[in-house]
Amino acid sequence: MTKVSMTVNGKTVSGDVEGRTLLSGFLRENLNLTGTHVGCDTAQCGACVVHVNGEAVKSCNMLALEADGADVGTIEGQANQDGSLNVIQQAFQDHHGLQCGFCTPGMVMSAAALLKENPRPTEVEVRKYLEGNLCRCTGYHNIVKAIMAASGQDVSSIAAE
Amino acid sequence: MYNFEFEKPSTVADAVSALGGEDAQALGGGQTLIPTLKQRLAAPSTLVSLGGIPDMQGVCIEDDGSVAIGGATTHATVASEAAGSYPALAALAGLIGDPAVRNRGTIGGSLANNDPAACYPAGALGSGATIITNTRQIAADDFFEGLFSTALEEGEIITTVNFPVPQAASYQKFLQPASRFALVGVYLARFADGVRVAVTGASEDGVFRWSEAEEALNKEFRQDALTGLSINPANMIADLHGSKAYRAHLVSVMTKWAIEACM
Structure with a gap:
């Protein structure tokens, strides 16, 4: 076992892990941060997306030891300080951007990464950015709509096809 | 693991x-x-x-x-x-x-x-x-x-x-949407001393140069230069996403798209 330390949602954490421990496993099993979901465990579905030093990564496809010293953000750190939903989370609720909710943590984390680099994306840009996030319920329309709304754009003309 | x-x-x-x-x-x-x-x-x-x-x-x-x-x-x-x-x-x-x-x-x-x-x-x-x-x-x-x-x-x-940076270049990727790899991808680069055409996703031997297309394009850099040229399907990859003949055909199409993009 090797000691790993990192900052997760602003708090310094550490734990003993094996070489093969994935970042997703460290977050879920060592830290009990089970909001990061593991859907496919093959880096296809994107339910496990977290931020590492500000960049979206698939935490099931990164070793925990690779994140030693990193600044990690998960869905548990997304809410506002007073506990209310942040603008992206609120938009997902307002626009019915989730059904079963399993993909939602990854969707929200990807959306946050997108809006950081592109604060007013077009619909096409949102869809392209979500290529690595699969949702089997919604058909994506309301997810795209929610992210457009979270970016402050008028979505009244975007139909839920 | x-x-x-x-x-x-x-x-x-x-x-x-x-x-x-x-x-x-x-x-x-x-x-x-x-x-x-x-x-x-x-x-x-x-x-x-x-x-x-x-x-x-x-x-x-x-x-x-x-x-x-x-x-x-x-x-x-x-x-x-x-x-x-x-x-x-x-x-x-x-x-x-x-x-x-x-x-x-x-x-x-x-x-x-x-x-x-x-x-x-x-x-x-x-x-x-x-x-x-x-x-x-x-x-x-x-x-x-x-x-x-x-x-x-x-x-x-x-x-x-x-x-080395060519005068013009283009990568045309026919996406295999599930894996996000190339079903066929063609990278075409036009240098002062000649054209290079590299093909991925197609051959069982991995990436290769399509030398016949390079020769034809060195004589005349236009899509029509490829007329009559084709890739032998024998060594192409075949899987549920595309047959050998389909991939061989895509190589020509992607190369033409790349030429167009370099015009």
Whole structure:
């Protein structure tokens, strides 16, 4: 076992892990941060997306030891300080951007990464950015709509096809 | 996956030394290697991460105008930092996988793996790049040796990849939408001294140059120059996504699209 330390949602954490421990496993099993979901465990579905030093990564496809010293953000750190939903989370609720909710943590984390680099994306840009996030319920329309709304754009003309 | 020791050296020399251990394996961004380990298709005793070596990071322009990319540079970094100096290559990097994969996957990892459907082998071979390792320089023409096989020796590390910048270039990728690899991809680069056409995703032997098309385009750089030329389907990949004949046909179509994009 090797000691790993990192900052997760602003708090310094550490734990003993094996070489093969994935970042997703460290977050879920060592830290009990089970909001990061593991859907496919093959880096296809994107339910496990977290931020590492500000960049979206698939935490099931990164070793925990690779994140030693990193600044990690998960869905548990997304809410506002007073506990209310942040603008992206609120938009997902307002626009019915989730059904079963399993993909939602990854969707929200990807959306946050997108809006950081592109604060007013077009619909096409949102869809392209979500290529690595699969949702089997919604058909994506309301997810795209929610992210457009979270970016402050008028979505009244975007139909839920 | 089986367990292993993990090392993350901060210099190339320390990485080479760590890779000298028995069954040690280099780890780039892990976007292929980690899934491979999960399937127990590889079982290294030690994984040596190349992600902590500052000398292997980033994109810079050399005095001769070529673009040098550190072996551990991520696809996302190439997509943004090479956009001004070598737009076709930056565009290729921006089409690999998805955004989260591009934030981890590296150019050195992709080239060393030489997946027959990966994008970077086409970019390197099509550009006539030089693969620089800790011991030598290898021309792209001598680097790719077939399916998942390269000229790299055991423990050899790609430290830099140097790309001469052509007058015009284009990468046309016919996407296999589930894997996000190329069903067929063609990288075409037009230099003052000739045209290079590299094809990925198509051949059972991995990336290759379509020399007949290069000869025809050297005489006349237009789509019609390819009339009458075709790829022999015999050595093409066949799977549920496309037959040999379909892939052979796509090579011609992607090459024509690339010519159009370079006009």
